[in-house]
Each structure stands twice: as structure tokens, then as C-alpha cells.
Amino acid sequence: MSLVNEKVERKELNRKKYCRFKKMGIKYVDYKDPNFLLKFLNEQGKILPRRLTGNSLKFQRRVSTAIKRARHLALLPYVADGLK
């Protein structure tokens, strides 16, 4: 009986992911604002995947270039420990 597939009860049932740039109408991702870009990094300073951020492909690409530019200008670290 324990092997029967039961529906897992999730707290947030069917909450759809959305792209915050599309929703908020942001057209340009600024590399000069490291505090904003921090939302898309994990503690080690790695870029979070689309799976977690929910960004559309277009904006995930723009976020990633913006982060890379910020890293070049030492606004964000390439490697970090306990960024948050």
C-alpha cells in the first residue's frame, strides 16, 4: 500500500513561476547596480539558474551578461563565500 503514488501535498499549490522583468516592465538590466544583481546570485556568487529565478530566456541572458560585466568592474566577486 505504501508504494501507491499519492499526490504530494505542497503548500504553494500551482504557484506559477514568472519573469519579474516582464511583469515589472523592466527593459534594461543595469550592470552598475550590484545590489539588484545580488538577487540572481547564490551565496558563493554563482549565477542562479532559470529554474530557480523564473526569468525568461531573454532576461536570463541579459542578467548573466550584466553580472559578468559587474564582476569585471569588481562590483561583484567572481568567487565568494557567504555573500548573503
Add this chain to the structure above:
Amino acid sequence: MFQNQYETVFILTPVLSEAQIKDAVDKFKSVLTDNGAEILNDEVWGLKKLAYPIQHKTTGYYQLFEFKAAPTLVATLETEYKRDERIMRFFTTKLDKHAAAYSARRKSGASKTKAPVTE
């Protein structure tokens, strides 16, 4: 003549005195203006802490210029950057229409809110 809108940021070494910093900034400003660029925005971020050390320095003096110029000027500007030992990092990018709109908004907002933050 055909012109694009660009934005350039560079980091100067923190070892310079204030007069030397002013001198270096003026030099690059004149590189732009002498070659027929129109400076749209001039932002001083000042001495900031770097996210990681560059040339064993932990701070750097940031300066931003936004300008309208012919595409050939960018190469001239970047060779000037490379020749100058006071420059630790530089970055130049072309602004598309969204970026230009963003920076225009930023400029109007920066004069009120952002300016006191950059000491």
C-alpha cells in the same frame, strides 16, 4: 557623421593624490572631447571598495562617462586606457535604446537621490 551612444567606466589606482586623480580624469575627458565626442553624463562614484583585489589594491576610484561619438573613437579611447598605468580596469559599452532610456532616467534621478551616496 554617424554617432552612437556609449558609456565607459574606469577604475583608477587609489595611490594617486586628489590632484593626480583630477588630472587623469581630465585627460580622458579631453581624449573624448578632442575627438569630437559629446559628453552626456559625467558621474563620479569616487573611492569604492573592490569586490576582489586588483593589482594588490582593495579600493579604487571609479569614474563614469556617457558620450555620443563615432564608433572609431572607442578604439582610440581603449588604447589610451591600456597605455595609462593609472588605470586598473576599464569597460566601454554601446547603449541601445532601452539602455539610453534607462540612463536618462537614472541621470534625472541621480542628481536628487544618488548623488549624496557617492562621497
